[in-house]
Amino acid sequence: MIDVNELRKGTTFTMDNNIYKVLEYQHHKPGRGKATIRTSLRNLRTGSIIQHNFTSGNRVEDIRIDKNVMEYLYNDGDFYYFMDVQTYEQTPIPTAVMADAAPYLKDNQKIEILSYEGEAIDVNLPITVELEVVEAEMAVAGDTATGATKQVILETGLKVAAPLFVNIGDVIRIDTRKKTYITRV
Numbered sequence: 001m002i003d004v005n006e007l008r009k010g011t012t013f014t015m016d017n018n019i020y021k022v023l024e025y026q027h028h029k030p031g032r033g034k035a036t037i038r039t040s041l042r043n044l045r046t047g048s049i050i051q052h053n054f055t056s057g058n059r060v061e062d063i064r065i066d067k068n069v070m071e072y073l074y075n076d077g078d079f080y081y082f083m084d085v086q087t088y089e090q091t092p093i094p095t096a097v098m099a100d101a102a103p104y105l106k107d108n109q110k111i112e113i114l115s116y117e118g119e120a121i122d123v124n125l126p127i128t129v130e131l132e133v134v135e136a137e138m139a140v141a142g143d144t145a146t147g148a149t150k151q152v153i154l155e156t157g158l159k160v161a162a163p164l165f166v167n168i169g170d171v172i173r174i175d176t177r178k179k180t181y182i183t184r185v
Contacts, residue, residue: 019121064116068112069111073107097122104176106155149164160179
């Protein structure tokens with residue numbers, strides 16, 4: 001058990017027979033009375049996001065998460081399938097859990113899978129990924145005082161703003177935390 005004052009972004013715990021991951025954490029202390037901890041939580045089984053307020057002094061059950069590197073194979077619409085690179089076992093992960101990570105997945109990409117008691121519940125994306133541009137507007141640099149950008153569509157369907165010099169066929173590096181362009185590779 002851990003005190004709710006120890007919750008931080010990324011902490012995983014169980015509450016009401018569900019597994020939650022803290023997305024946002026805010027400690028609010030009014031002039032009198034107990035502090036309130038406002039959190040935004042992702043249910044790792046369903047993918048839904050809820051807002052929950054804890055009173056200072058409450059406790060939640062922390063859990064041990066196992067990490068395993070797996071290779072992304074394919075998506076059948078309901079599940080994303082990953083293969084353990086040592087045992088060659090395939091693990092399905094529901095689409096709801098993969099919603100945030102899906103735009104960054106390429107075939108045969110190695111990803112760290114987080115599991116709890118044998119159930120795959122989340123993924124750790126690399127900080128950056130390299131994806132090919134498949135669609136880009138034609139753009140001409142005009143009289144601009146700041147760096148102009150255009151929307152490009154990448155091989156996974158992700159849309160990002162990129163500089164005007166990025167063209168179809170270029171491979172660009174994307175920051176997965178901010179969903180932004182970093183550089184052309």
